[in-house]
Amino acid sequence: MAGSAKNTEEPTAEAQSPAEPELSYEEAREELDSVVRRLESGGLSLKESLALWERGEQLAKTCEQWLEGARAKLAVAMAEDTDNGDGTADTPF
Numbered sequence: 001m002a003g004s005a006k007n008t009e010e011p012t013a014e015a016q017s018p019a020e021p022e023l024s025y026e027e028a029r030e031e032l033d034s035v036v037r038r039l040e041s042g043g044l045s046l047k048e049s050l051a052l053w054e055r056g057e058q059l060a061k062t063c064e065q066w067l068e069g070a071r072a073k074l075a076v077a078m079a080e081d082t083d084n085g086d087g088t089a090d091t092p093f
Contacts, residue, residue, distance in 0.1 A: 022062075023062055025062075028059045028062040028066070029059075031055075032056055032063065035052050035059065039052050
């Protein structure tokens with residue numbers, strides 16, 4: 001098993017950035033809006049409704065991941081911009 005001791009394959013995109021969602025924030029939000037409209041319109045079977053609900057949960061999680069990433073980047077940028085040099089920072093959150 002000499003071949004298994006050495007992995008020369010490139011890491012997959014998922015391995016490189018596991019936290020990054022596959023859809024953009026805008027794509028996920030748009031699809032989530034569509035899912036909600038379909039659920040609210042009714043007329044779906046229970047199986048279809050559950051499948052849509054689960055998809056909506058996935059999309060909401062994707063949106064939240066994007067928002068958390070943006071919040072973290074904003075916090076870092078604001079900390080860099082507002083550091084008073086004395087170890088204190090004027091950040092709004």
